[in-house]
Amino acid sequence: MSRPSSSAKTAAWAGFDLSTTGLALGVRSPAGEEAFVQTKMRGATRWNGEPAFDLSYVPRMIRTLLQKLIGAGWQFDKTSLSFSVRQHDMVLLDKQHQVLIPALSWQCHAAGEQVQQLRRQGAEQVVGRIEERFILPKLLWALQRSAPLRRSVHQVMTTGDWIAFQLTGNDRLSTSDAISNGLLDQQAKTLAEGVIRQAKLAPSWFPQVLPSGRAVGRVNTRPVGAAGTAWTQVKQLLAGAQVVASLGDNHATGVGCGLDEQDFQTIVVSAGTSGTVNRVAPPQVTLAGRAACFEYYQNRLLLMMLADCCKWYDRFVAKFAPEYAQRLDDLNQLVLHANPNSLRRVYHDHGREIYPPDWEDCTPGEQAASTQFSIMLELLLLVQAMQEEVGGQSTQMTQYVLTGGLSQSRFLQQVFHAGVKLLSPKAKVLISARKGPLRYQTAAYGALLNAMRPEDRHAGARLCATKSAARPDPAALAHLQYLMKSQGL
Numbered sequence: 046m047s048r049p050s051s052s053a054k055t056a057a058w059a060g061f062d063l064s065t066t067g068l069a070l071g072v073r074s075p076a077g078e079e080a081f082v083q084t085k086m087r088g089a090t091r092w093n094g095e096p097a098f099d100l101s102y103v104p105r106m107i108r109t110l111l112q113k114l115i116g117a118g119w120q121f122d123k124t125s126l127s128f129s130v131r132q133h134d135m136v137l138l139d140k141q142h143q144v145l146i147p148a149l150s151w152q153c154h155a156a157g158e159q160v161q162q163l164r165r166q167g168a169e170q171v172v173g174r175i176e177e178r179f180i181l182p183k184l185l186w187a188l189q190r191s192a193p194l195r196r197s198v199h200q201v202m203t204t205g206d207w208i209a210f211q212l213t214g215n216d217r218l219s220t221s222d223a224i225s226n227g228l229l230d231q232q233a234k235t236l237a238e239g240v241i242r243q244a245k246l247a248p249s250w251f252p253q254v255l256p257s258g259r260a261v262g263r264v265n266t267r268p269v270g271a272a273g274t275a276w277t278q279v280k281q282l283l284a285g286a287q288v289v290a291s292l293g294d295n296h297a298t299g300v301g302c303g304l305d306e307q308d309f310q311t312i313v314v315s316a317g318t319s320g321t322v323n324r325v326a327p328p329q330v331t332l333a334g335r336a337a338c339f340e341y342y343q344n345r346l347l348l349m350m351l352a353d354c355c356k357w358y359d360r361f362v363a364k365f366a367p368e369y370a371q372r373l374d375d376l377n378q379l380v381l382h383a384n385p386n387s388l389r390r391v392y393h394d395h396g397r398e399i400y401p402p403d404w405e406d407c408t409p410g411e412q413a414a415s416t417q418f419s420i421m422l423e424l425l426l427l428v429q430a431m432q433e434e435v436g437g438q439s440t441q442m443t444q445y446v447l448t449g450g451l452s453q454s455r456f457l458q459q460v461f462h463a464g465v466k467l468l469s470p471k472a473k474v475l476i477s478a479r480k481g482p483l484r485y486q487t488a489a490y491g492a493l494l495n496a497m498r499p500e501d502r503h504a505g506a507r508l509c510a511t512k513s514a515a516r517p518d519p520a521a522l523a524h525l526q527y528l529m530k531s532q533g534l
Contacts, residue, residue, distance in 0.1 A: 054078065054118045059126040060493030061107070063204065064294065065150065070110040071489040072119060081482035081489065082113045090147050093190050095155050097147035100136065103208065104275035111282045121282060125499070127289040129297030129492040132222050134204035135180045139197050142270030146194070148204050149183050156182035163227070168240045172227045173338070181227030185244060201250045205291030211269050211276050212288050213262035219290035221257035224340045229254065257296065258342055258498040261288045289496050294488050295339045299323050299346045301491030302448050303509025306342045310443040312431055314424055315487060316457065317449035320354030322427040323347065326435045336434045347434055349427040353396060354420060355450050360398065361416045366409050379410030380417060380456045385524045387411040390532060391419040417457045425464035425534055432468060444473040446511055450485050452476050458515035463525040467534055475511040
């Protein structure tokens with residue numbers, strides 16, 4: 046898997062992450078040098094009162110990031126690139142390949158009536174569980190809201206597939222996000238034509254299905270429809286680059302955490318902006334039904350989420366330790382020296398925290414330690430549920446990996462170690478050992494690893510190194526585990 050290059054600054058692989066809040070880009074050279082840039086999201090808007098995105102800003106955002114890296118000495122020559130994109134974005138195009146309406150986002154939950162209609166028709170027996178944010182019901186809702194729209198629609202795809210279409214001229218429907226939108230037969234991973242017809246939609250609107258991780262094509266300078274100068278400029282910067290079918294953001298995050306597609310014995314916990322607990326499962330196993338399900342190449346990625354994780358910690362710092370807002374390493378040192386006997390449980394409910402009555406009597410270190418303990422306890426309770434998600438096979442989990450921004454805290458690692466040893470005494474307890482600017486950018490890194498996939502299906506196993514998590518001393522271990530047991534672990 047080598048690429049001839051005389052420059053350590055050649056971006057052989059690139060991974061973009063288009064989220065609700067911004068666009069990020071990570072690159073890697075053949076020599077292993079990495080760089081990361083990001084810009085704030087532009088184009089947030091509404092359509093018929095629902096959250097959406099004006100996609101005309103996307104090429105300009107891509108160009109901004111490419112120019113930042115080019116200005117820093119990076120070259121884009123025979124690059125292989127891929128995108129991680131916020132899931133459930135819906136793009137509608139006319140016959141001239143022009144966008145008809147802003148892309149309705151995952152935040153659009155207006156299609157409740159359409160979900161019930163599809164369920165009555167038995168669609169879920171083919172495409173799996175359907176929810177309001179999925180493209181299939183949102184498409185029905187949008188067509189009912191605007192009668193002229195049905196006469197104009199010529200193509201329906203995800204935002205990730207639309208970007209690949211603009212770059213290559215090849216319209217494809219990547220399985221990664223399509224299968225999470227009610228568009229594909231869950232077993233065959235082919236277009237669910239029967240379900241689509243029964244909903245009185247045209248299967249011809251949807252592009253040819255392409256398995257995630259496969260190459261869509263190469264960037265060329267031919268315009269797609271009446272593409273503006275912004276796309277032309279992007280394509281000139283990336284001319285000849287290979288575009289690999291995009292991933293939904295949850296799929297990309299799992300890849301960026303180092304989860305191999307055949308690894309059924311590892312649970313990865315990401316203590317990031319949102320806390321996530323992931324494991325991979327074969328498609329044929331019976332699930333308990335508590336985890337969300339996404340494609341993971343030929344298998345399935347199971348997800349449980351703590352919506353507030355770093356956001357919870359950020360709120361604590363802003364309210365109780367503002368002087369440490371730019372000195373989180375110093376605050377982590379205070380946490381390490383806090384007495385474990387002083388830990389308090391902080392309760393978290395619908396985006397707000399409930400603190401114990403004697404909270405003001407605790408030192409800043411004790412308050413920070415209690416907050417970190419409480420966040421990790423919530424994640425460990427999800428780990429406990431995830432153990433049992435696949436037929437109750439908790440004994441088969443042999444290692445647990447902690448990643449994400451909060452994992453920098455040695456105390457958080459110690460709490461993680463203590464909890465895992467309660468749940469799986471013989472399992473390895475690890476943390477990410479990756480270094481560099483992409484260390485905590487898991488979605489962008491997952492897209493980058495996906496860009497490597499045509500050449501190396503298991504790049505993540507090589508490039509997502511781990512090491513042992515910090516362990517508490519015996520006395521602290523006993524106290525932490527006692528507290529966890531008392532809280533239901």
